[in-house]
Amino acid sequence: MARGVTISRKSVNTIAAGVLGLLMFFPVLWIVILSFKTEGDAIKAPLEILFGTGWTTESYGTVQARSDYFKHFSNSLIISLGSTFLGLLIAVPAAWSMAFVPAKRTKDVLMWMLSTKMLPPVGVLVPIYLIFRDLGILDTRSGLVIVLMLINLPIIIWMLYTYFREIPGEILEAARMDGATLREEVVHVLIPMAIPGMASTVLLNIILAWNEAFWTLNLTAAKAAPLTAFIASYSSPEGLFYAKLSAASVMAIAPILMMGWFSQKQLVRGLTFGAVK
Amino acid sequence: MATKASRSAARLMISPAVLLLLGWMLVPLSLTIYFSFLRYNLITPGANPFVGWENYYWFLTDPSFKAAMVNTLLLVGGVLLITVAGGILFALLLDQPMWGQGIIRIMAISPFFVMPTVSGLVWKNMFMNPVNGIFGHLAQALNVQPIDFFSQIPLLSIILIVSWQWLPFATLILLTALQSLDQEQLEAAEMDGAGAFSRFFHIMLPHLARAITVVILIQTIFLLSIFAEILVTTNGGPGVSTTNLTYLIYVSSLLQFDVGMGSAGGVLAIILANIVAIFLMRMIGKNLDA
Numbered sequence: 001m002a003r004g005v006t007i008s009r010k011s012v013n014t015i016a017a018g019v020l021g022l023l024m025f026f027p028v029l030w031i032v033i034l035s036f037k038t039e040g041d042a043i044k045a046p047l048e049i050l051f052g053t054g055w056t057t058e059s060y061g062t063v064q065a066r067s068d069y070f071k072h073f074s075n076s077l078i079i080s081l082g083s084t085f086l087g088l089l090i091a092v093p094a095a096w097s098m099a100f101v102p103a104k105r106t107k108d109v110l111m112w113m114l115s116t117k118m119l120p121p122v123g124v125l126v127p128i129y130l131i132f133r134d135l136g137i138l139d140t141r142s143g144l145v146i147v148l149m150l151i152n153l154p155i156i157i158w159m160l161y162t163y164f165r166e167i168p169g170e171i172l173e174a175a176r177m178d179g180a181t182l183r184e185e186v187v188h189v190l191i192p193m194a195i196p197g198m199a200s201t202v203l204l205n206i207i208l209a210w211n212e213a214f215w216t217l218n219l220t221a222a223k224a225a226p227l228t229a230f231i232a233s234y235s236s237p238e239g240l241f242y243a244k245l246s247a248a249s250v251m252a253i254a255p256i257l258m259m260g261w262f263s264q265k266q267l268v269r270g271l272t273f274g275a276v277k
Numbered sequence: 278m279a280t281k282a283s284r285s286a287a288r289l290m291i292s293p294a295v296l297l298l299l300g301w302m303l304v305p306l307s308l309t310i311y312f313s314f315l316r317y318n319l320i321t322p323g324a325n326p327f328v329g330w331e332n333y334y335w336f337l338t339d340p341s342f343k344a345a346m347v348n349t350l351l352l353v354g355g356v357l358l359i360t361v362a363g364g365i366l367f368a369l370l371l372d373q374p375m376w377g378q379g380i381i382r383i384m385a386i387s388p389f390f391v392m393p394t395v396s397g398l399v400w401k402n403m404f405m406n407p408v409n410g411i412f413g414h415l416a417q418a419l420n421v422q423p424i425d426f427f428s429q430i431p432l433l434s435i436i437l438i439v440s441w442q443w444l445p446f447a448t449l450i451l452l453t454a455l456q457s458l459d460q461e462q463l464e465a466a467e468m469d470g471a472g473a474f475s476r477f478f479h480i481m482l483p484h485l486a487r488a489i490t491v492v493i494l495i496q497t498i499f500l501l502s503i504f505a506e507i508l509v510t511t512n513g514g515p516g517v518s519t520t521n522l523t524y525l526i527y528v529s530s531l532l533q534f535d536v537g538m539g540s541a542g543g544v545l546a547i548i549l550a551n552i553v554a555i556f557l558m559r560m561i562g563k564n565l566d567a
Contacts, residue, residue: 005374013375017385020367024444025384027399030411034403037452043409045418060364073284081386094294097287109295109564118554120502121549122523126530127308127537150301157294213505218531228505231394235509242402249395259385260390263497268453275491276450 020254028253035059042242059247067230069248076226076252078141079216080209083148084202087156090112090149092198100169109160114273117154117258121214132219139221147219148209156205159270163197167225204257207267210256295496306547308504312508312540319534332541336529342542343518345525348432352382352521353437353500356443357493363440363494364447365485371448372455382452386445393505400428400438401510431511438506443499445490454488455481494557501550522546 022029033049034042063069090213098106128147129138132171137143152227169192213228220229231252234245268276313332317325336342371382388396405426407413416423426434458481466476504523507513513520513528520528524544530539 008326010374010376012371013370013373014377014381015379017373017375018369018377020370021381021384024441025387027396027441028387028402030403031399045414046411055432090293091414093290097290101283103284103287104425107562109291111558113294113298114561115554116298117497118550118557119302119306120523120543120546120550122502122504123543123550124305124309125526126312126536126543129531130306130308130536136337150297153294153298161429207390211390213393214502216392217505217508218527228392228394230458231392231398232509234398243280245398245402249399252394253391256392257390260387263448264382264386268450271446272450272491272495273561276454276488 031246031249034242035250037243039240039243041145042246043240059243060251062151063244063247063248063251067233069230069251072225073251074228075141075224076210078226079144079148079224079226080206082141083152083209084118084156084205086145087149087205088198088202091153091156095157095164098157098264099161099164099167100172106270110147110158113154113157115184117151121151125218128215137188138219141223141224143222144216144226147215149210151212151215152208153207155208155270155273156201157203158273159266160197162269163201164194166197168194200263201270203263204266204270207256207263242264244268280521309540309543309547310545313544315537317536317540319536320351325537328537333544336538336541336545340441341520344517345520345522348517348519349501349521349523351432352436352439352503353497355497356439356500357530359436359440360443360447360496361489361492363444364451367444367448367453368455369450369481386449389443389445389449391442394509396438397506397509400434400441405434427511428515431515435503435506435510435519438510439500439503442506443496446496450492451485453487454485458484461508462511485537490560491557495561496551498557499554501546501553522549 036055036057037053038058039055041049045055066087098110130175132138132143135143137146159228171189171193172185179189212227213232216226217232218227220226231245231248234241234248237245241267300302314327315325316328316331344471349366367385371378371385375381378509391399402410404410404412405415405424407423408423412426413423424430438476463476466480471479501522502528507519507521507524511519512523522542523546526539526542529542
């Protein structure tokens, strides 16, 4: 940076951006605060809540006791991890072969895979629902693992493909010339170079699967309902529920929010399919 | 370097992914098209006779279809307007030198990671509730009539909630694009006497044009399928004032059990999404060649 930046200009920038950042973040901050209040306090005026009321963790206990929160939490965990790793298992070989042994049609195949992602979920809601009903996998975790794996598979393949393509093929050839067997080539050269890209892919897809709220709402009832569906049950509440809703929401978004902070850069690449890097 | 053996190995490695996606696309898609020509309701079992275009006719002439189309366009258009304009401003601001940039950016993009059901319910209750919400308390403090968001301006309320979720996405992508801008070009323009205004319109905006198009296209794909936010806040109401196409199809297929009608709607949703998808695919395809 050749341009000098004055302290005052930097301060103005910091304040302006800080205020905007805080405004965007405020709803999250607010439910963290409300989650530590009693139900009676949580509906008071904002200033009174901040300065005139005590703090308590009772809502967290209530949420678990009343609705078996951890069952839904583990459903979310199983569904998002399961669909991501199952997807990885299928996507790694595919992305691998397209990146390292490109054929004439590789580009067409990639574009076609992407086009499946453009299919609006509601367009296939009826048949998927009926197929699930007939197979008896409505409201099961394995059913959701399959669906979420399928809807995220194009993103996983695309992300892996763009990462793999950045690994220079010459390195592999050099290893081969030095007499490395295929096994050695994969274990000692390819995998170490591919791990960062694979880790980002996994991270982004866990986030997407965790927050997916069309299929998880429509294909589950009680048994397999992940957090998205559990939180939705607060749309028809009885009595005061702000503190409970806040506590449940905080627990539902906290892990994924932290993962999101670590994967900002990958998010851009993954969600734009490499169109913006 | 590709030998015949490695080619066939490659084909073998790619086939599970291709077969799965092919099945995922073809089976439900052809079933949707097939169902859309049947009189098929889950409540009235028995034969499902072929009825030709009847479902399409009833779906298209239903007044709620017209309302849903208008709502869908307003929802998508409104959110795009807010997020693109806001995203450009945010990205320009965050690109400036400042202290604590990392933490500020983290705060600004956080809403994107909040699950849709949480953001819908939190905004509805903690903010937009006219009695107990923050906006309600604010109106009381200022001694004005509080707005009853979901009965007075239901669609706008949903637009605001969804915009809050998607503004970070636009910001992050535009910021990434902005950071790849050649600083020397900007400095040269500044030295030649170009003001901040003309630097923005003649250098930055053309540079951002591509990223903006990508933001618009990708968001449109996702915004056409907004569902959870509507389900937990308004259930499509009052009346059909917040029913978008996705929600209308959900109502006719899973609440009224009308498989035929829901499928006809589904086919229409697919066509609509495809119009957008064609443009998006073309842009991404171009990038693949580069």
